[in-house]
Amino acid sequence: MHRYFIINKPFDMVSQFVSSHDVRLLGELPFEFPEGTHAIGRLDNHSEGLLILTTNKKVTRLLFQGKMPHERTYLVKVKGEMSEATLQRLKEGVPICVGEGEEYITTPCRVEIVERPDGLFDHPRELPFKVPHTWLLITLTEGKFHQVRKMVGAVSHRCQRLIRVSIENLLLGDLQPGEVRELPEEEFFHLLKITDYSD
CATH class of the missing domain: 3.30.70.580 (Pseudouridine synthase I, catalytic domain, N-terminal subdomain)
Structure with a gap:
């Protein structure tokens, strides 16, 4: 079994x-x-x-x-304050590198700005809270290599923490x-x- x-x-x-x-x-x-x-x-x-x-x-x-894609949701902390325009770009799809010189446009996805969850465990390399940052909740149905990190990097935000919080339910x-x-x-x-x- x-x-x-x-x-x-x-x-x-x-x-x-x-x-x-x-x-x-x-x-x-x-x-x-x-x-x-x-x-x-x-x-x-x-x-x-x-x-x-x-x-x-x-x-x-x-x-x-x-045949049916399965949703994966990530809690992501990025450096800097993310604007609504940048948030919209992430939702609609951004170009990322998936191989030597090969560019891929990510599938439209759900992205929202959220507050840092209460009780979230600390991270040994997390920058001080006073450093400008944004917490995001990103839900994808695809999973290219390092996709979330590449997505936020494509809109000029560096990923500081990446926590997968769910796969479907x-x-x-x-x-x-x-x-x-x-x-x-x-x-x-x-x-x-x-x-x-x-x-």
């Missing part, structure tokens, strides 16, 4: 159990994952938040390669950095809005 987990991936940890580099790995979390567990929809080492782990190899295909919630929660299979797929997951 397959098993399904969500974690709040901490800053400065890669989404892997094995690496040839000297980096913090998922195996350092205080949890005994079963053999064959792997990450779905990875986050880079500087990104934080919701990460799916499972022993089911079909989840990547069901979630990211199916699967929420990070109050899970603290490094915490793990196991979900029953039926609930896991229901929250991800995947209806046909049988073998």
Whole structure:
């Protein structure tokens, strides 16, 4: 029987159990994952938040390669105060680099300016609050390499924090950095809005 987990991936940890580099790995979390567990929809080492782990190899295909796109929402802190005009550019789509000399126009998405959430865990490299900044909530249905960071960079704002807070109805919630929660299979797929997951 397959098993399904969500974690709040901490800053400065890669989404892997094995690496040839000297980096913090998922195996350092205080949890005994079963053999064959792997990450779905990875986050880079500087990104934080919701990460799916499972022993089911079909989840990547069901979630990211199916006909129906699945929404992913990120809480993003950028340097500087973002204007409404710039916000609109992000919503409509901006050009980002996706390869050597290859430009891609991002699909229209939902973006809104929000307040820093109460109780948000601190970040070891976060600049002081008095430095001008903007918190954004960005919801995408695509996931190019480093897409969110490239999007805000394309409108002249540097990404300071990137936290994935949901994938469809699967929420990070109050899970603290490094915490793990196991979900029953039926609930896991229901929250991800995947209806046909049988073998």
